[in-house]
Amino acid sequence: MHKTLTHNPPTHKPISTQQAMQYSRQILLPGFDLDKQETLINSSVLLIGVGGLGCAAAQYIVGAGIGSMTLVDDDKVELSNLHRQVLHGHKDIGTAKVLSAKQTLLLINPDCKIDCIEKRLDEQELDELVDYHDIIIDCSDNLTTRNRLNQVSINSKTPLISGAAIRMEGQISSFIPNTKNACYQCLSNLFVEHNLSCVEAGVMSPIVGIIGAMQALETIKVLTEFGEPLVNKLMLFDGSSMQWQTFKVKKSSECTACNI
Template sequence: MAKIVKPLSDQQLLRYSRHIMLPNMDIDGQEKLWNSKVLIIGVGGLGCAVAQYLACSGIGKLTLVDDDKVDKTNLQRQVLHTENNVGLNKCDSAKQSLQQLNSEITIDTHTIRLTGEVLLQTIQEHDVVVDCSDNLTTRNELNLLCFKTKTPLVSGAAIRMEGQVATFTMDKDQPCYQCISSMFGEQELTCSESGILSPVVGVIGSLQATETIKLLVQIGEVLSSRLLMFDAVTMSFNEFKLNQNLTCSVCSK
């Protein structure tokens, strides 16, 4: 069955006019965003930054997944959560803020951690998955299920004063997240243990949102087979080429 495309209203054409003015976006590109569905795993520092820009950009449907609650220590960097929402589930808190930014879009929430078949089915219902989680186990499972469904995965991470972004299109002969995560040590650093400069998650989250929009509209070059590293200390970006691991348990078969 052909996908039903919802056209933009006159008010939406005005609202998103600064997007539409871009030659490689135009009305067609904005309509693609309006008819897209994006799954965001984690609504912490990265997830808040990603979600607010995707909501403002007119993504038709956002699905937020997080089983955590807002803590006072989150307020330093998780910009969708307010003082009044401390103790509230992060999905519910973020949804309140996002609806004030854009009341036209659909926002679904899952306040439990999704795994296995439920996560697989949820991924299949979306066009892009944005990984804003904070643990290697979740990232590896997301990667595996995105590879199975051939759903593009936009991965981001931030700690201390540094961060990284990569996009995995799940195309043939392209690396997946497992290709690089297999090189990581078993020890996982967290913000509560190592600290995080608040604007760094904003930088990385903004880059993830940019990659997501480019994937959906099919404009520009995404970070496929490339890892972009950001260092706030020196205010520098470095790019590294990613190669497929020929012994990868996910994508080499």
């Protein structure tokens, strides 16, 4: 599902014999073949936020054989991060999260090209950066960044995988921009979003792992057109009762983001 890049795209890499062996358990899946694995190897992911969600999502995406990934986060590793941000360890306290995460991810897949950006990007910078990527993964923790990524996704027609987790709850949805599909703002306008972070409300460690892993799965599905992604749907997880609920999300005719 590669979009047309405005810059020179990287050279297409055929899957090697070693890679076919490494990813054989994926390739054996019904409907998932060598061509889809080769698609992953030639795909590039833009991941925003290397906290709990980002750590979980990144490790599975890199492990699945993605060719390149750009990590964006301006934070440094703190002691209070370690219970849920599994790419970082005690030795990494004080280190930029993107650099700590990169070191761990390269242990999982040294063939993956990983770039790091240690600052928050404005919309113009994101617009320029997204041209080099096939998909955006939103692992941020604030509404301002989510809305900004949503607009960048719409402007560039780049798929957006959005996840959120707090307390014992999580949610995930996928957005593929076109005239019929809902965007993130169509969804967020349906409810009053309290812009809480884990600092104020807390979070149970496995919750971010569950939602981040689901973001990784959605990313693989969208990139390879495998299975049915959560487009025009919102999936909610309640860790207290261990229940999932899925709701339909309609494109809003009044949305100021995707109807301009």
